[in-house]
Amino acid sequence: MLIDFSEIPKSNNLFLDFINEFELVKNYYKINFRDESLYKSHFEKIVGRNNPNKEKLFEIINSQYSNFHPSEKTSSNINTLKKPNTIAVFTGQQLGIYGGPLYTIYKIFTVIKLCDYLNEMFSEFNFIPLFWMAGDDHDFEEISYINLINKENELQKIIYNDGIDPFENRGNVGNLKFTKEIMEFSNSIKDALRETEFSNDLFNLTEKILNENISIKDSFFQLLFKIFDETGLVIFNPQDAEVKKLLIPIFKKELLDYKEHTKDLLITSAELDENYHAQVKIKPINLFLQDETGRHLIEPVDDEYRLKGKRKRITQEEILNHLEEKPEDFSANVLLRPICEDYLFPTGFYIAGPGEISYYAQAIPLYKHFNLQHPIIYPRASATILESNIAKILVKYNLSTHDFFIGSEKLKSNLINSFSQNNLVEEFDKVELSLKDIFKSLTDYLGSVDNNLVNVANSSNDKMLHQLNILKDKAAKAFENKYDASFRQISKAQNSIYPNDNLQERELSIVSFLNKYGFDFFDWLYNELDIHDFKHQILEL
Template identity: 30%
Template sequence: MPSDCIPFRETNYFSSLICDYLDQKDSLHSYYNHFPKVQNFAAQIKEKQESFSIENREVLFEALQKQYKDFQVSETTDAHLKSLVNTNTFTVTTGHQLNLFTGPLYFLYKIISTINLTKVLKENYPDYNFVPVYWMATEDHDFDEINYFNLFGKKIQWNREDGGAVGIFDTKGLDRVFEVFSSEIGPGSNAEYLKSLFKEAYLGHNSLADATRYLANTLFGEYGLVIVDGDDSTLKQLFTPFMKRELLEEIAYNQILPKANTLKKEGYKVQVNPREINLFYLADGLRERIIRDGERFVVNETDISWSKDELLNHLELEPQKFSPNAIMRPLYQEVILPNLCYIGGGGELAYWLELKSYFEEVAVPFPMLLLRNSVLIHTKKQAAKIEKLEVSYKELFLKQHELINRKVRRISNIDINFDPQRKHLKEQFKDMYTLADQTDVTFLNAVKAQEIKQLKGLEVLEKRLLKAQRRKLSDHVKRLTAIQNELFPNQSLQERNRNFSEIYLEYGKDLIPMLIEHLNPLQGEFLVLEL
């Protein structure tokens, strides 16, 4: 059950841009459309309904029917798929890479946030249908980012040749990964289910995209999740006019770069920078940038090139060979989906916030942007340890040395704060400065140097005293360090390191229903959850 809720800003794990966005800082209002509050969805629905054609709905429906052809779907997912042709149906979307066996734990939180938001919207807007969508990043080519997951602190990795869009990768070699996983996961009914899930997903399907669809459909099918693969020729036909304008007018570059530069001037880190052309070219084992070279267009690091007319003709005939990059993928998604809201992590929302003027230029409604749920899961046993240590959950988010120092200062029977001594020393030096004013500048500098030296000496003594107390209270420090390391592996967020399988071993089939019950997508705080 929920143990605590901590504002994202106070966790110190989220950027100033995201924290200021969540606070709806005035200077950021021009970077988004409607802030994700329940009452604001009425305007978002109206905008999307007026711009999204029935023809696009029919193309989307037909494409998804083909994508799901060899998969069993739940009644809820089937109803959601069929409802997409209706003008009163809208989607809420999250996206994620095809990480091996879901990768980090937050894969679950993204999808559950999406599912739960559709429930909230249905309760508040009963005349409409809302479909949760998982957009598979099948066209990504960063294989090193997805070819592993962590299990009990070990890296379970798939080694194979890299090259091209990962969605079409065959699953050869994953039998060896399955052997390693099986040996590490241990015995028990929950472990046997996980082994079966891995085996059916990765050894029972020929491509990484199909394996990932099976996995996500098995975990979330009963909640009506719809899974979209954008690497689809019929869907890309809908996007062809936008790709044509990108090639000829460099719209993304011209619209996004000024926004990115303004964010940078305002002190924020820019997540991505646009290129002159934000499209890749897909071929066997290849996903490379298209760049302009004088009057011709070339595929970077290859001999492939076209004249302008040749390229446009190729785009019309084979749009599936053109792939949007991180800058254009959001637009592609919004063109082919009747989408209201995108749910993502802090890094994702940071680059979405650069895109609003781009969407306006191409006349596509900009979706709401919602930060996904973040969760720290702990057990009753861990909760008892935390209570005994008399430390708050908020304090556990501190860097380890800060946590230890704060705790040692609190429980020590000696005051490890030399601020009174610093104040006394500065008072003494006031008289010296009065005397120095009556002499020459060399004496004044000597007084200043002596003051700095003695203040530094106090700082050194304070640190030595703190270190001595840490040794004296070493048992307490060890227990505090141990519990933080359990909850924050590698001194980072649990959700960014652990795989869901570790948690599933403890809670089994109850895990996802419990998360569905407790994750509120509009809460806007980091949830600490005891299960």
């Protein structure tokens, strides 16, 4: 089953036009992802660019995999990065505990399946799936929890509290190491889930990737390696100090020449705001600097710089010296990140979600400024997994997955109306009227026989109506119990299909599914996801 994104709440208009009416947004994206006739010339431009980073990147990636034993397919892909006709197909995501929401998995399967398709269709090129681990972000609160369906079929949010003041600037999330509190988090996951034949495998993985003194970055890497290594996915850590050395020219140009692109970025964002919505507020400099107090945006002040929220100024000479000596302290924001990616690699495609598609629209002036080829932006697969027990509830109550997208309160209101007691009341009203009519006729007849029988008849009528009301109350109570059970079932379906009034892929972790179905779940998902149908997919499991 497929659902058009226009029928799904919260779908932004820029994304809808990108998917369905590309001509309306073609000024913000160089190539229509649907038009495969343009692919080859695009690939030729990508491989035609001189890339001095190839050998060094090969060394860096091998170093990042030094503690792992990659599969033959992944090793082959890493080696292929050195070949002249190689094209990188990227996706990426902010780091998250246990991989974050399901859409991270959908992104990766999209990039893998797209590479398989491109390698078959354009055999003169080599397409490599890569994942950019965005560990430089500093929003700890956003990644510090998972949502799962617990043993009571309820939506449960499990939070990792690292024991640090929630308002403290922790700096780059990727470098943070789990504290002893991670054990409480892991135990909460175990307590929440019903034990199955697959639980031991899940908990063994949990113990490996969620333990004290392992960094969030390393935990994320280990998870992706476990799940995707056999597919050939190359996981890339851009926080690596050696990577940051390669990015010095980009960071330096951003610091020195920011005035050249700020005006163009503002113009593009104003156009987007007029017609759609600008996702990011434009800043003069798209760089952060990490110091002992956290990660801070770099702001220009006259001919000098300062860190946002701080008074101390930094001279141009000081900041450039810092860049040369410790480039790992610098990191790009969401607009400059694609530039870093496409400067380092021959990127032909980026697999993006709706929010990222908006970022790329704003970032297009930066590609001209840095003289880089804009990749084809390809939408990630989007899906809701409909489990068989949930599908049965939908059949029982004549509901579709689409019915849940109206939100829990509206759905509840509709259900109350459909489960209304009007039919029950009407049936008892009919019986009561019939009894009254029958007894009126009977009373009239008995009165003609013996007037003393009228009181006896009226008394009998009252007793029968009283018994009828007792039965009516019992029936109403039984109805309420039946309604309550029904609503509990539908609430169970709501938690699975549209948790927190949001798409399942944006809320649920993979944890519940791994516990119920094991790691074969990923094989099923790979086969079911269609990356060429750009609608929301309902996948029946």
